[in-house]
Amino acid sequence: MLKGKSLIEPMDLSLEELNEILCLADEIIENPTAYADACKGKILATLFYEPSTRTRLSFEAAMLRLGGNVMGFSSADTSSATKGESVADTIRTIACYADIVAMRHPKEGAPLVAAMKSNIPVINAGDGGHQHPTQTLSDLLTIKTLKGKLNDFTIGICGDLKFGRTVHSLIKALSRYENIKFILISPEELRVPEYIREEILIKKAIDYLEVERLEDIIQELDVLYMTRVQKERFFNEADYIRLKDSYILDSSKLEKAKEDMIIMHPLPRVNEISVEVDNDPRAAYFRQTKCGMYVRMALIMKLLGVE
Amino acid sequence: MLNIDSVEKGLVIDHIQAGKAMEIYQYLNLDKMDCSVAIIKNAKSKKYGKKDIIKIENNIHMDLEVLGFIDPNITINVIDNSEIIRKINLELPSEIENIAKCKNPRCITSIEQEIVHKFRLTDINNKVYRCVYCDMAYEEN
Numbered sequence: 001m002l003k004g005k006s007l008i009e010p011m012d013l014s015l016e017e018l019n020e021i022l023c024l025a026d027e028i029i030e031n032p033t034a035y036a037d038a039c040k041g042k043i044l045a046t047l048f049y050e051p052s053t054r055t056r057l058s059f060e061a062a063m064l065r066l067g068g069n070v071m072g073f074s075s076a077d078t079s080s081a082t083k084g085e086s087v088a089d090t091i092r093t094i095a096c097y098a099d100i101v102a103m104r105h106p107k108e109g110a111p112l113v114a115a116m117k118s119n120i121p122v123i124n125a126g127d128g129g130h131q132h133p134t135q136t137l138s139d140l141l142t143i144k145t146l147k148g149k150l151n152d153f154t155i156g157i158c159g160d161l162k163f164g165r166t167v168h169s170l171i172k173a174l175s176r177y178e179n180i181k182f183i184l185i186s187p188e189e190l191r192v193p194e195y196i197r198e199e200i201l202i203k204k205a206i207d208y209l210e211v212e213r214l215e216d217i218i219q220e221l222d223v224l225y226m227t228r229v230q231k232e233r234f235f236n237e238a239d240y241i242r243l244k245d246s247y248i249l250d251s252s253k254l255e256k257a258k259e260d261m262i263i264m265h266p267l268p269r270v271n272e273i274s275v276e277v278d279n280d281p282r283a284a285y286f287r288q289t290k291c292g293m294y295v296r297m298a299l300i301m302k303l304l305g306v307e
Numbered sequence: 308m309l310n311i312d313s314v315e316k317g318l319v320i321d322h323i324q325a326g327k328a329m330e331i332y333q334y335l336n337l338d339k340m341d342c343s344v345a346i347i348k349n350a351k352s353k354k355y356g357k358k359d360i361i362k363i364e365n366n367i368h369m370d371l372e373v374l375g376f377i378d379p380n381i382t383i384n385v386i387d388n389s390e391i392i393r394k395i396n397l398e399l400p401s402e403i404e405n406i407a408k409c410k411n412p413r414c415i416t417s418i419e420q421e422i423v424h425k426f427r428l429t430d431i432n433n434k435v436y437r438c439v440y441c442d443m444a445y446e447e448n
Contacts, residue, residue, distance in 0.1 A: 086419050086420045087415065087419055088419065088420075088421075088422075107413060107414065107415040107417070107418060108414050108415060108440060108442075109415040109416065109438070109441045110415040110419075112415075112439070113415050113419055113422065113440065127415075128413045128441075129413060130413075130441055130442065195442040195443065195444065198435070199429055199437075
C-alpha cells in the first residue's frame with residue numbers, strides 16, 4: 001500500500017510497489033486524458049532549496065497534468081531558510097497547506113528529516129550527492145520501455161560516480177533485479193562511495209567492474225548511463241587532462257558499441273555527450289526526460305492514494 | 308594500590324579502555340544521578356596492562372546498551388549483597404541515538420537544529436555504523 005508513504009530512497013519501495021508505479025506510468029502514457037482530473041483539489045508543494053530546471057518543472061507538470069495545483073519555492077533565498085528556519089519546522093508548516101511535498105536540498109538526508117516530521121508524503125527530489133529516487137524511476141521506466149525488461153543486461157555507468165546522486169539511486173534500485181552487471185567507468189577519485197560498494201555491490205555479491213576508460217569497454221554494454229564530470233572534482237590538473245576525453249561520448253566511440261545499446265543521461269549535459277550523438281537512434285536521454293514526467297504522475301497518484 | 312570501598316549493591320563497569328572512563332561517565336549521564344560513583348583510572352590489568360573501572364552504588368537499572376558501541380570489551384557486573392549476581396555481556400546495539408555525530412559536512416545533521424543524531428549497525432563483523440541520513444560510516448577519529 002503506497003498511500004501516505006514517503007519516497008526518500010529507492011529501497012523505500014518494494015519491487016511490487018515499484019512495478020505498480022511503472023505499470024501505472026505505462027497506462028498514463030497510453031491514455032493521459034483519463035487521468036486529467038485524478039488529483040483535482042490536491043496541492044503539491046515543491047520545496048527546492050537549490051536550483052533545478054527539469055526535476056522541479058517535471059514535478060509541477062506532472063501535478064498540473066493530473067488536474068492538481070502546485071506551490072513552492074525554487075531556491076533557498078526565497079524561503080524562510082534564509083532566516084535560519086529548520087527543515088523540520090518548514091515541513092510542519094507546509095504540511096498544513098499541501099497534500100504532498102517534493103523536496104530538493106543541498107544537504108544529504110534533509111528529505112528524510114522532512115519525512116520524519118511530516119504527516120503528508122515527502123518525495124526526495126535530490127539530496128546533495130546522496131540519492132535521487134525519482135530520477136531512478138524515470139531511468140527504470142526508460143530501460144523497461146526500450147529494452148522490454150529490467151534484468152539480464154550489462155549497464156555501464158560513466159562519469160562522476162562519487163557525487164552523482166542519480167548513479168547511487170540507480171545502482172541501489174537495479175541491485176534488486178537479476179543478472180545485472182555493472183561496469184563503473186570513472187577516474188579513481190570519483191568512484192562510487194564506499195557505502196554503495198560495501199552495502200550494495202559487495203554485500204549482495206553483484207557482478208561489477210571498475211574501469212577508467214569508456215572506450216575500453218563500450219562494446220560490452222547494453223545500457224550506457226552517462227553523467228557529467230566536472231573539472232573541479234579532479235584532484236589534479238594532470239589527471240583531468242589525461243582522462244577528460246574518456247568521459248565524452250561521440251560518434252567515433254559509438255562505432256564499437258552494440259547496435260541496440262541505449263544511451264541514457266539524467267541531464268543537464270554540458271559536453272559529455274556530443275550533440276552529434278542526439279541523432280543516433282540509440283540516444284534515449286530526451287525520451288528519459290519524458291518518462292520522468294509520466295512516472296512522477298504515477299508516483300504522485302500512488303502516494304496520494306487516488307485512482 | 309589505591310583502595311576504593313567495594314560495592315554492596317550496584318554496578319561495576321570493568322575493563323574500560325584506560326583513559327575512557329570519563330567518556331563513559333558522560334554517555335551514561337552519571338553526572339545527573341544522585342548515586343555514589345567511583346572512577347578508577349589506570350588500574351592494573353592482566354589482560355590490557357591498565358584499565359579504567361567505574362563503580363556505581365545503589366543503581367542497577369541503567370540503559371547500558373550504548374557501552375557495546377563505545378567499547379565491546381567492557382564487562383559489567385551486577386552486585387547485590389556484595390556478591391556478583393549477574394554478568395552482562397555487551398553486544399553491539401543495532402541503533403545508537405545522540406551518542407556520536409556524523410562527520411560528513413554535506414549531511415543535514417551539520418546544520419539542522421536539535422536533530423537526533425542516529426546511526427544504524429550495517430556490518431556486525433566489522434562494527435560499521437552508518438548515519439541514517441547520509442549513509443556515511445562512523446569513524447572515531
